[in-house]
Amino acid sequence: MKGKKTLTFLLMDAPFENARTTTALRLIDIAARRGYDINVFAYEGAVYLPFAAQKQHANAVHGHDVVQEDHPLPREWVEAVVQEAAKNGGRVDWVNCGLCVDERGATDAVAGVRRGSPADFWKMATSSDNTLVIATK
């Protein structure tokens, strides 16, 4: 693909906590729609973003059942950007930091996510057109 780019993103925030996650996935989605090759290195709490055991829940305070609440799940967003990139001729290589996974017991991730180490981030960064580190506060 002419003009195809490779971008790397490093994420650190755990899901359900900060708007940085939303912005990061918005950026990844834009790149996926362009058919870019995208590398994501998920560090620390971010390894829970693709955690497969995330479940929707009801909201008794609002009187909503599970369907009415329709709680968003980051694992579905991760799956969506992986599919979007593939649909447009790109790919998402999502690497969860292995030590961070072990510390948190976040071993069960959605399809398309692999285990790695910070060395993978170095390889990603050195082979990309650009890298954006979205660190926690």
Add this chain to the structure above:
Amino acid sequence: MADYLMIESRDPFDSSDVANFLALAEGLSKAGNAVTLFLVQNGVLPARHGARSAPLAVLAANGVEVLADSFSLSERGISANRLIPGIKAAPLDLVVDRLAAGCRALWH
């Protein structure tokens, strides 16, 4: 000289170190670099007329391109016509454009 993309996600009411990030933008610009400051999330709050908007106006007047994420503005009910002079609304796509173009990118 280089092209810099500086992304500010924090607001100065919550994070006093925003001033340091703006000072870095000013310094890079004065050194002859092309600097874009992209405001996102609560970082767009001082783009309105208000108590903390003056530093952004000064940056914009001194050669830094200051942009505010249109989605973040909409989320917070800030219309583009409420932005201070020198700041424009822009889609997040611009960040991906600049990353793809090889700008040196910093997130705060």
